[in-house]
Amino acid sequence: MKNTTMLAMMILLIIAGGIFIISRGSTNSDGKNGETVAVIEGDAQKITLGTKNLNYYPNTIKVTEGKPVELTLDESVTGCLRSFTIKDLGVSKYARTPNEKIVFTPTKKGTFTFACSMGMGFGKLIVE
Ligand SMILES: [Cu+2]
Structure with missing residues (x-):
């Protein structure tokens, strides 16, 4: 039971990390001010x-x-x-x-x- 909770947490962390990287990437490319x-x-x-x-x-x-x-x-x-x-x-x-x-x-x-x-x-x- 504890192992599955840990696994779920890990997966959530990986997904959150991925979203963070993707959102950072897009602000960088849009960040040019003319x-x-x-x-x-x-x-x-x-x-x-x-x-x-x-x-x-x-x-x-x-x-x-x-x-x-x-x-x-x-x-x-x-x-x-x-x-x-x-x-x-x-x-x-x-x-x-x-x-x-x-x-x-x-x-x-x-x-x-x-x-x-x-x-x-x-x-x-x-x-x-
Ligand atoms: Cu002209």
Whole structure:
């Protein structure tokens, strides 16, 4: 009798632990506040931008100086927002589809403004 109680307690603990881990995982992934840090896979720093409230989202991006950046505009990015520019870094490209990546290498540290060609949508690129 005592053994079954123990076993039931153990099972409950394992389930509770599992729920705790799952809930922690989901708050972590949702916890970005409009800011993203580039993910480095292979040689490039990969970033995907979408839109939120008619602007780029996330609209603060952090990258590392001297490493190529591969930027993707997902399918939620429409109209002139697909025309992506970073004036101070000489970046200007119209990416017609998410398959057309915007690739550049930030050659200086600082905070730069990225924007669509008309300046309606914009954000910050932080090069560290
Ligand atoms: Cu625009």
